[in-house]
Structures are given as C-alpha cells and as structure tokens.
Amino acid sequence: MATKVLMFGWEFPPYNSGGLGVACLGLAQSLISQGVDVNFVLPKKMDLDYPHLKFIFADSQSFISKEEYQYLISPYISVRAYQEFLATIKAGDFGYQKDLQSEVLKYALLAKDIAQNTPHDIIHAHDWLTIEAGLVAKEISGKPLVFHIHATEVDRTGSHGHQLIYNIEKKGMEKADQVVAVSNFTKETIIREYGIDASKISVVHNGINFHQEKNDFASDQLLVGLQKLKDSGKKIVLFTGRITFQKGVDYLLEAAKLALDYNPNTIFVIAGSGDMEHQIIDRTAELGISDKVIFPGFLRGDELKSLYKIADLYVMPSVAEPFGIAALEALVHETPLIVSKNSGVAEVVTGALKVDFWDVQEMANMISAVLDYPALHALLKDYSHQEVKKISWQAAARKLVTLYKGVLEGV
Numbered sequence: 001m002a003t004k005v006l007m008f009g010w011e012f013p014p015y016n017s018g019g020l021g022v023a024c025l026g027l028a029q030s031l032i033s034q035g036v037d038v039n040f041v042l043p044k045k046m047d048l049d050y051p052h053l054k055f056i057f058a059d060s061q062s063f064i065s066k067e068e069y070q071y072l073i074s075p076y077i078s079v080r081a082y083q084e085f086l087a088t089i090k091a092g093d094f095g096y097q098k099d100l101q102s103e104v105l106k107y108a109l110l111a112k113d114i115a116q117n118t119p120h121d122i123i124h125a126h127d128w129l130t131i132e133a134g135l136v137a138k139e140i141s142g143k144p145l146v147f148h149i150h151a152t153e154v155d156r157t158g159s160h161g162h163q164l165i166y167n168i169e170k171k172g173m174e175k176a177d178q179v180v181a182v183s184n185f186t187k188e189t190i191i192r193e194y195g196i197d198a199s200k201i202s203v204v205h206n207g208i209n210f211h212q213e214k215n216d217f218a219s220d221q222l223l224v225g226l227q228k229l230k231d232s233g234k235k236i237v238l239f240t241g242r243i244t245f246q247k248g249v250d251y252l253l254e255a256a257k258l259a260l261d262y263n264p265n266t267i268f269v270i271a272g273s274g275d276m277e278h279q280i281i282d283r284t285a286e287l288g289i290s291d292k293v294i295f296p297g298f299l300r301g302d303e304l305k306s307l308y309k310i311a312d313l314y315v316m317p318s319v320a321e322p323f324g325i326a327a328l329e330a331l332v333h334e335t336p337l338i339v340s341k342n343s344g345v346a347e348v349v350t351g352a353l354k355v356d357f358w359d360v361q362e363m364a365n366m367i368s369a370v371l372d373y374p375a376l377h378a379l380l381k382d383y384s385h386q387e388v389k390k391i392s393w394q395a396a397a398r399k400l401v402t403l404y405k406g407v408l409e410g411v
Contacts, residue, residue: 002037003036003037003121007039008123012024019326036401038054044059056114105132107130111134112140115138115141145177147179149179152189177407180202182203182323183203183323185322205344208325222303226307235312236313237266238315240272240304243276246319251360251363255361256287257287262368266292267293268289268293272297309334313337313377315338317340318342318343319342321339328345331352340355340356341357350387351384352384
C-alpha cells in the first residue's frame with residue numbers, strides 16, 4: 001500500500017518567490033512518480049494546473065491573486081502585528097489579515113480540520129511558514145512529522161534575526177520526528193545554532209528536472225537588447241535572486257568594480273528584488289559603474305531561462321546559501337558557474353569555481369579568468385552541464401521515500 005503523505009507547503013509555481021516553491025513542485029511530482037500518495041496543502045486557493053497532483057487549499061473560500069501573494073511574502077514582518085493577531089485568536093476573530101505571521105497562525109488553525117479529514121501516514125512540512133500547521137496536524141492525528149528545512153532565520157539574517165521566527169523553527173525541529181536539511185551546510189547550521197542532535201537530521205540535496213527546463217528564447221525587449229550587446233562582443237555576467245543580506249550581492253558589486261577595471265567590456269545583470277535593492281543601486285553609482293550594471297527586477301519563467309542562456313557566467317556570491325537551486329538552473333542552460341563556498345550546491349557541483357563570498361579580489365579574478373580564457377569557459381560549461389543531469393528531484397525523492405520508511409518503522 002502506498003505511503004500517504006500530508007505535505008504542507010507555502011508557495012507553488014507560478015505563485016512562488018524563489019526556490020522553496022520550485023523544490024516543493026519537484027519533490028511532490030517525483031514522490032508521486034515513485035508511488036507515494038501526496039496530498040499537497042497550501043494556505044490559500046491558487047489557480048494551479050498540475051493534473052497529476054492533489055491539492056488541498058486550507059482557506060478554500062478565499063482566492064489569492066499573484067499581486068496579493070507578492071504582498072504577503074515580504075520577509076520583514078511586524079512583530080506588533082503578530083502579537084495583535086494572537087489577541088484576535090483569544091477573541092475568536094479569524095478574519096483575513098495581510099500580515100505574514102498572521103497568515104502562518106491562521107494556516108495552523110485551519111490545519112486541524114485538514115488533518116482530521118485527510119487520511120495520511122506521515123506529515124511533511126516545508127520551512128518555518130508551515131511548521132505550525134504541521135505541529136497541529138501531528139497533535140490531531142498522532143502521525144509522525146518530518147520538518148524540511150530549506151533555509152533558517154540564521155541564514156537569512158546572519159543572526160537569530162526575528163526571534164519569533166527563530167523560536168518557531170527551533171520548536172518545530174525539537175518536536176518533529178525527523179528533520180531534513182537541504183545540505184550538509186544547513187545541517188551544521190541546525191546543529192550549531194539550534195542545538196538539534198545530528199542523529200535527528202537527514203541531508204537530502206535539492207535537484208532539478210533537467211529536461212523540463214528547456215525552453216524557446218523569450219524575445220522581450222530586455223533580452224533582445226542583451227543579446228545585441230553579446231553579439232557586439234560584450235560579456236554578460238548574471239546574478240538572480242533576492243537582493244538581501246543573505247545573497248551577498250554587495251560583495252558581487254565590489255568584485256564587479258575590480259573586474260571592470262581589468263575588462264570594461266563586461267555587463268553585469270542583477271535580476272531580482274529585495275530590501276537591499278536601493279542600497280545596491282546607490283552603491284553602483286558610487287562605484288561609477290552604473291552604465292555597466294543592469295537591474296531588470298524579478299524575472300521568472302521563459303524570461304529567466306532565456307537570461308541564463310544569454311549569460312556567459314553565473315555568479316552566486318551568497319553569505320549563507322542553504323542550497324541554491326538557481327545555480328543548477330544556470331548549469332542546465334550551459335552557463336559556467338562561480339559559487340560561494342558557503343552554499344549547499346557547492347557540495348554537489350564539482351565543475352564550478354568556488355570562492356569565499358568576502359574575498360572580492362579572488363571573485364573578480366575568477367570572473368575575469370572565465371571570461372578571458374575560452375578553454376576554461378568551455379571546460380566549466382561542458383563538464384557542469386553533464387554533471388547537473390545527475391542531480392535530479394527523482395534522486396531526492398528516493399531518499400525521502402527511504403526516510404519515510406525509517407520514520408514509520410520507528411513509530
């Protein structure tokens with residue numbers, strides 16, 4: 001009989017802000033293909049077109065638009081609003097509030113009925129946003145709980161950051177029957193910063209659906225313009241992701257200045273958004289390289305895939321990157337890679353250059369070397385492109401199936 005998994009997620013493509021939703025999609029599809037019965041729970045109804053997946057929308061009477069979702073996912077949350085929501089719970093008022101932590105608690109309340117009415121053998125919760133719901137489901141059904149850590153508050157802020165979020169993560173890890181980390185880097189963070197015993201943590205690296213990432217070239221104005229620059233002899237260096245402390249874009253910018261001093265025939269594309277966006281743009285002007293750096297904003301879908309294809313080099317300079325799915329996406333499109341040593345993806349990709357995020361001179365040297373030496377560029381491109389074919393969601397799902405079996409046998 002197939003193992004029945006009640007899986008709590010927060011986002012799902014195309015309603016996703018980054019790697020969490022991509023990982024949930026890849027894992028759910030691969031688990032189902034391996035005979036696991038997955039009911040995937042989301043906090044609000046979304047217009048999703050995945051015929052082979054079964055979704056449960058916690059708040060089935062409320063439809064969330066892409067615009068509302070983008071508002072909701074802000075990582076900067078009002079502690080006061082959270083405390084006010086606790087007061088509304090005591091008063092019995094569960095009205096919709098556009099505050100992330102309020103939505104997290106509301107999701108947990110709605111999880112009670114879901115756990116009571118959905119047959120399942122095991123509960124699987126992704127990240128801090130869903131662990132409260134997972135804990136409620138565990139309490140109601142008595143079934144074991146797997147807590148899947150895609151990023152920690154320590155990764156996001158460099159400290160305990162929002163103490164409430166840190167406390168939620170720590171409580172979830174302590175009460176879960178098994179913790180899954182997306183890398184050994186993340187496992188070590190969990191042990192060091194949260195005091196969780198190593199024997200309770202399993203590492204399941206993320207993957208990618210290699211063949212599904214192929215696409216036709218998206219010919220919007222930005223991409224056409226970049227292609228013209230490339231055709232004229234310019235080299236394109238790409239970063240994609242949130243422009244936040246965690247992602248290390250400020251270090252990339254300093255390295256860009258050094259690399260441009262050596263080779264001004266380079267264009268840097270920083271695609272994304274975040275709380276440091278204005279700071280990074282201002283710093284670009286201070287460094288005198290505004291004419292060499294393009295900020296296209298947050299991109300997804302075919303536009304993002306086409307951007308990978310155009311780029312001569314992808315740089316992931318993260319201060320703390322639990323994994324880094326974007327790096328795999330770049331490799332699928334045959335884009336050579338420089339990654340921070342402080343990243344999970346560095347554990348699974350051998351055909352990439354690896355650098356300390358703070359060593360901007362070395363980062364600049366690597367950028368210049370890849371762009372200036374065709375033989376090095378070709379070697380990184382060809383080797384990594386073949387290597388990424390083996391880093392699949394199917395492999396990750398197989399590890400989870402084994403983990404589920406072990407957890408259920410231990411109950």
